[in-house]
Amino acid sequence: MSLNDTPRATRLHIGLYGRRNSGKSSLLNALTGQSVATVSEVAGTTTDPVYKAMELHGIGPVVFIDTAGFDDEGTLGELRVGKTQDAAKATDMAMVLFHDADMTEELAWVAKFRRHETPVIPVVSQADTLPDGGKALAATVAEKIGTQPVIVSAVEGKGIEQLRAEIVRKLPEGYASGSITGDLCKSGDLVLLVMPQDIQAPQGRLILPQVQTLRELLDKKCLVMSCTTDCLEATLAKLTEPPALIITDSQAFRTVYAQKPAASKLTSFSVLFAGYKGDIDYFAASARKLATLPRDAHILIAEACTHKPLKEDIGRVKIPRLLRKKLGDQLHIDVTAGRDFPTDLTGVDMVIHCGGCMFNRKYVLSRVAECRAQGVPMTNYGMTIAFLLGILDDVVLPH
Ligand SMILES: Nc1nc2c(ncn2[C@@H]2O[C@H](COP(=O)(O)OP(=O)(O)O)[C@@H](O)[C@H]2O)c(=O)[nH]1
Numbered sequence: 001m002s003l004n005d006t007p008r009a010t011r012l013h014i015g016l017y018g019r020r021n022s023g024k025s026s027l028l029n030a031l032t033g034q035s036v037a038t039v040s041e042v043a044g045t046t047t048d049p050v051y052k053a054m055e056l057h058g059i060g061p062v063v064f065i066d067t068a069g070f071d072d073e074g075t076l077g078e079l080r081v082g083k084t085q086d087a088a089k090a091t092d093m094a095m096v097l098f099h100d101a102d103m104t105e106e107l108a109w110v111a112k113f114r115r116h117e118t119p120v121i122p123v124v125s126q127a128d129t130l131p132d133g134g135k136a137l138a139a140t141v142a143e144k145i146g147t148q149p150v151i152v153s154a155v156e157g158k159g160i161e162q163l164r165a166e167i168v169r170k171l172p173e174g175y176a177s178g179s180i181t182g183d184l185c186k187s188g189d190l191v192l193l194v195m196p197q198d199i200q201a202p203q204g205r206l207i208l209p210q211v212q213t214l215r216e217l218l219d220k221k222c223l224v225m226s227c228t229t230d231c232l233e234a235t236l237a238k239l240t241e242p243p244a245l246i247i248t249d250s251q252a253f254r255t256v257y258a259q260k261p262a263a264s265k266l267t268s269f270s271v272l273f274a275g276y277k278g279d280i281d282y283f284a285a286s287a288r289k290l291a292t293l294p295r296d297a298h299i300l301i302a303e304a305c306t307h308k309p310l311k312e313d314i315g316r317v318k319i320p321r322l323l324r325k326k327l328g329d330q331l332h333i334d335v336t337a338g339r340d341f342p343t344d345l346t347g348v349d350m351v352i353h354c355g356g357c358m359f360n361r362k363y364v365l366s367r368v369a370e371c372r373a374q375g376v377p378m379t380n381y382g383m384t385i386a387f388l389l390g391i392l393d394d395v396v397l398p399h
């Protein structure tokens with residue numbers, strides 16, 4: 001999905017609040033990895049609040065609000081402070097920056113946000129300039145507001161991943177990326193769904209990702225055709241033009257790839273759900289890292305469902321078999337199920353997650369955030385299969 005397809009109003013608005021020169025604009029740039037906001041030594045450089053819609057890695061579409069600073073002086077200053085107050089009303093989540101022993105105004109802002117039930121992330125900024133790396137100031141803040149602040153340095157790039165994890169932790173429950181198929185198809189496009197109804201398919205119904213995808217395609221006014229893998233050839237032969245997009249069950253990937261018309265884009269349900277329920281770019285980058293894992297690497301496979309494993313279970317049988325075939329017999333593979341996910345990932349070289357249809361996006365993103373913070377790559381089933389079959393570069397990713 002292109003950035004502008006998510007209406008600004010429905011995006012999560014994250015506001016940065018602090019005095020002039022507390023490092024708000026620098027922090028925003030560090031978080032996004034871009035120069036979104038003007039940084040200056042001259043206090044009061046950011047004048048009106050700047051609303052910037054963007055894709056935040058590990059989170060999704062958001063709007064950042066970079067404010068002028070709440071200690072602005074003079075007539076023009078008052079106007080700016082007024083605008084900062086106004087921006088606060090549109091803020092779904094607030095970062096309040098602390099950098100000074102006098103924190104009267106900062107505390108008042110925290111209290112104000114809390115009164116409005118707006119989640120607040122306290123931040124100790126420019127930590128590299130503070131005598132003990134900001135620890136004493138952080139302790140004082142924690143004592144005053146009952147929440148441990150994240151200590152950051154935009155210049156040294158420290159604390160940025162922790163801040164990202166904190167944003168994920170504070171996301172509203174229902175936070176979703178908005179679209180499953182994103183920019184991959186539009187109204188009037190012919191979309192073919194390949195859905196093998198094998199031993200693992202539940203009796204008499206489709207699985208949730210298939211149902212949700214189908215519903216979205218109908219809402220989008222796409223023309224939808226469905227078949228099982230064995231009927232793919234006959235289906236393609238009946239169509240007068242190649243489908244704009246083919247969405248297949250990951251397990252039929254190779255078969256579908258071999259038969260697909262050159263003009264059709266191909267993706268899988270689990271790749272789509274990697275984006276809908278997780279961080280597609282982190283998953284794709286992590287899947288590529290499978291190639292460089294040591295032969296005796298430790299891989300953690302995380303299943304959302306706690307159903308009794310089936311004979312040809314994808315997480316317990318199929319993926320481990322594919323991994324061993326590609327990477328050798330010395331791999332250590334553990335499987336975890338349900339909410340049973342370790343907080344300490346020491347010794348884990350790679351996490352491979354299921355599609356997460358039983359979890360909400362916030363929950364999957366919190367796992368991604370834990371992995372990112374601990375420097376552990378994390379990908380999902382669809383991405384893993386695509387990589388192991390050597391077709392990751394031929395799969396289209398939704399955005
Ligand atoms: N040493 C250091 N300087 C910083 C840091 N963050 C910002 N600065 C500097 O502090 C000044 C004000 O930063 P800016 O981001 O414009 O602050 P804002 O007014 O709150 O938006 C600039 O000179 C920045 O280069 C940091 O983490 N460490």
Ligand SMILES: [Mg+2]
Nearest residue numbers: 024025038046
């Ligand atoms: Mg600024």
